Amino acid sequence: MSELSSLDNDQPLLVAEGLAKNYGRLPACRDVSFALYPGEVLAIVGESGSGKSTLARCIVRLIDPDTGSIVLDGKDWAKLSREDVRRETRHIQMVFQDPFASLNPRRKAAELVAQGPIVHGTDRVTAIAEARRLFELVGLDPSAGDRFPHEFSGGQRQRIGLARALALRPDVLVADEPVSALDVSVQAQVLKLLAALRQQLGLSIIFITHDLRVAAQICDLIAVMKDGAVVEQGLTTEVFGRPQHPYTQALLSAIPGGDFTRKRDALIA
Numbered sequence: 001m002s003e004l005s006s007l008d009n010d011q012p013l014l015v016a017e018g019l020a021k022n023y024g025r026l027p028a029c030r031d032v033s034f035a036l037y038p039g040e041v042l043a044i045v046g047e048s049g050s051g052k053s054t055l056a057r058c059i060v061r062l063i064d065p066d067t068g069s070i071v072l073d074g075k076d077w078a079k080l081s082r083e084d085v086r087r088e089t090r091h092i093q094m095v096f097q098d099p100f101a102s103l104n105p106r107r108k109a110a111e112l113v114a115q116g117p118i119v120h121g122t123d124r125v126t127a128i129a130e131a132r133r134l135f136e137l138v139g140l141d142p143s144a145g146d147r148f149p150h151e152f153s154g155g156q157r158q159r160i161g162l163a164r165a166l167a168l169r170p171d172v173l174v175a176d177e178p179v180s181a182l183d184v185s186v187q188a189q190v191l192k193l194l195a196a197l198r199q200q201l202g203l204s205i206i207f208i209t210h211d212l213r214v215a216a217q218i219c220d221l222i223a224v225m226k227d228g229a230v231v232e233q234g235l236t237t238e239v240f241g242r243p244q245h246p247y248t249q250a251l252l253s254a255i256p257g258g259d260f261t262r263k264r265d266a267l268i269a
């Protein structure tokens with residue numbers, strides 16, 4: 001069980017216990033446990049191949065964990081049937097790394113955002129109207145819903161992905177490297193948007209990233225992964241301010257520019 005405590009709440013919203021996933025004999029995710037409380041942002045950080053994206057996909061059940069539990073809204077997602085996952089998917093949604101590949105190029109943007117609510121029983125007219133409202137919420141012109149994905153920039157496509165995820169009003173948003181494919185200026189815009197949506201909607205977010213600088217900007221909590229296992233976790237200020245594990249120290253030291261102390265202080269300022 002995670003030792004992390006809530007920032008403002010007594011009961012966790014999502015609790016993962018002992019999650020594991022193997023590909024053949026290769027362990028991609030090993031005995032991962034954490035708790036996410038309402039309104040918190042938890043960063044899962046690590047280098048490529050550390051297991052963080054496998055963990056994200058297990059959490060939303062795009063892939064099935066071999067062992068462990070994922071308790072959300074009183075239900076263990078690790079044990080739900082595929083039919084039950086589809087029925088319960090409104091509780092947890094995912095934003096993907098590639099904002100173009102994750103959008104069907106043959107459907108207009110508003111239709112993409114409205115698709116989830118329609119599947120869950122909302123009539124088309126209402127769902128499209130709500131999609132246009134969400135466009136405005138994520139900083140896009142509502143009229144842009146009549147355009148196709150290729151007509152948008154990368155940053156705009158990521159905003160469409162956010163609107164699509166928010167359309168089902170999820171309790172938890174899992175963002176898998178949502179800004180890594182964007183240039184620095186657009187990254188800043190999307191991170192600012194996520195922070196605003198968190199405040200406005202009370203979102204709880206699991207934020208997957210290899211970039212500690214990005215994690216420091218938006219996340220309350222950090223879990224550091226290496227070789228499929230969480231080697232260190234805690235409040236962002238504590239993990240970055242007093243890193244205990246050699247791998248965490250190495251990640252911080254690898255940030256370009258300046259010595260370790262100065263880089264650490266800049267991250268937690």
